[in-house]
Amino acid sequence: MNVPFDTASSNPSGRLTLEAQGxxxxxxxxxxxxxxxxxxxxxRLGEGEFSDQGALVFRTGKYTGRSPKxxxxxxxxxxxxxxxxxxxxxxxxxxxxxxxxxxxxxxxxxxxxxxxxxxxxxxxxxxxxxxxxxxxxxxxxxxxxxxxxxxxxxxxxxxxxxxxxxxxxxxxxxxxxxxxxxxxxxxxxxxxxxxxxxxxxxxxxxxxxxxxxxxxxxxxGVLSMHCSANVGDDGDVALFFGLSGTGKTTLSADPLRALIGDDEHGWSDDGVFNFEGGCYAKCIRLDRLNEPEIFDAIRFGTVLENVVLDPVTRIPDFADASLTENTRAAYPLEAIPHHVPGGCGSHPKQIIFLTCDAFGVLPPVSRLTPEQAMYHFLSGYTAKVAGTERDLGSEPAATFSTCFGAPFMTLPPRRYADLLGAKMRKHNVPAWLLNTGWTGGGGGRGRRIALPYTRALVDAILGGVLLEADHAVDPIFGLDFPRTCPGVPPEILDPRRAWSNPADYDVQAVRLAQRFVSNFARFQNVEPAIREAGPRKIEA
Structure with a gap:
């Protein structure tokens, strides 16, 4: 289609021209x-259509996600x-x-x-x-x-x-x-x-x-990280590492804290800085109650990908996954009311590794030793739920993505892990493993940990409450988890207690532990203390 445009926005003289680039x-x-x-x-080119709030909605055809191969x-x-x-x-x-x-x-x-x-x-x-x-x-x-x-x-x-x-x-x-x-x-x-x-x-x-x-x-010497970051009124920066769907964007968009960025950051000798000037939020099943900052950011100028619109009202149906589960919203950081102008912060005070454990095995929250932090950073575990993607079968599928971002890491994993470990030790930063997945059973049997409970756990981490709580240790994974947390029912904090049949939990926990051990076998050159910080190898 030949659509004429005003070409007044030509390249100013003195700048590198496209012709000079071939x-x-x-x-x-x-x-x-x-x-x-x-x-x-x-x-005007017909590339997209407007939603009722003025966002421009595009369909990306048969490729609705990345093509890593x-x-x-x-x-x-x-x-x-x-x-x-x-x-x-x-x-x-x-x-x-x-x-x-x-x-x-x-x-x-x-x-x-x-x-x-x-x-x-x-x-x-x-x-x-x-x-x-x-x-x-x-x-x-x-x-x-x-x-x-x-x-x-x-x-x-x-x-x-x-x-x-x-x-x-x-x-x-x-x-x-x-x-x-x-x-x-x-x-x-x-x-x-x-x-x-x-x-x-x-x-x-x-x-x-x-x-x-x-x-x-x-x-x-700068650690590049697949994580979101926010900061409290006292300048306390928190990092949220995690794969797609684990809650990086959702949990870092906190009305009580300022957003530094939702996905990619660097950690230099001076502190943390955002790589980007916008957010690329997953918006499948988005609703204003649980994610008001993201919901309200979808307005004029926002790019929506593969979101289905009502043909009459043009209201987005965020629950409709008929095109893909990977529906997305791209908007500038300024669309989030509480954001950090300039995109920089101090050295982090807390590091949170996010995992969506669809097997219902891991505790909702665990305090990690430095060696466990390196183990889980190199493992990068999450799980996909059966039924959300083609060919997953009846069981959840475990995914291990090194550094919580393996598809984008160009250097050997040890380069990133060594940098993270050195910076955590230098600045005395504690690390936590936060499970945003299932409790009481795996997908189809248990239930997803409610977002208000996960937010309460994050608040307790950032407020230092969990450091004072009475703790227990999981015997298979060796994870140290709290027995109580304000705003969270105590029966879900201990994953084994949350299952109606603890023996079924034991079987599932051993299976997941074996997956961890099998995956980590490829890291032969790490220190023994890191290798031994994972779950014990237990025969079924």
């Missing part, structure tokens, strides 16, 4: 459009010795990359493109200038909401260190291009280019930059 024969270039302009352009890193001299090559960081041939890059540039000839010059990293000492060149206005809007937006003065001198080219309409030919499928996400550290093609899912843009920061920052 682009040629483009139809129109739309530079650094503001939110309203991008919303208008995406709507289609992610590659170009194997060349500058990164070959550092990258943790394998199933997560798959190597890609430099010559094939150059050819594919040329094919993508040729594909974009005669097309409109949207350009956003942005930053990743709130701390000026570590921030990364980036450029996102998009085939879709929607992807430019998404990028502007998610990354850090420069001031006019910063924009005048902005020079991108990495450029992401998002061309969802270009489908790779595996036999020709060396990809696995039509989809590709390829990072080239030598040329400082990321190619994203074959998929409309905008999260690939966000996570490709996270992967880059996970390579660059630890080499400078």
């Amino acid at each position: 682009f040629r024969g483009l139809k129109e270039q739309h530079w650094n459009g503001l939110q309203a302009t991008l919303v208008e352009q995406a709507a 289609d992610k590659f890193i170009v194997r060349e001299g500058s990164c070959s010795a550092e990258v943790d090559w394998g199933d997560v960081n798959q190597p890609f041939d430099p010559e094939l990359f150059d050819r594919l890059h040329e094919r993508v540039l040729a594909y974009l000839q005669g097309k409109n493109v949207w350009v956003q010059d942005l930053f990743a990293g709130a701390d000026p000492a570590y921030r990364l200038p980036i450029r996102v060149v998009c085939e879709r206005a929607y992807h430019a809007l998404f990028s502007r909401q998610l990354f850090i937006r420069p001031t006019p003065e910063e924009l005048a001198s902005h020079h991108p260190e990495f450029t992401i080219v998002a061309a969802p309409g270009f489908l790779a030919v595996p036999e020709r291009d060396g990809t696995r499928s039509e989809v590709f996400i390829i990072i080239n550290f030598a040329r400082k280019i990321v190619l994203v093609g074959g998929t409309e899912y905008a999260g690939e843009i966000k996570k490709s930059i996270f992967s880059i920061l996970n390579y660059l920052l630890p080499l400078r």
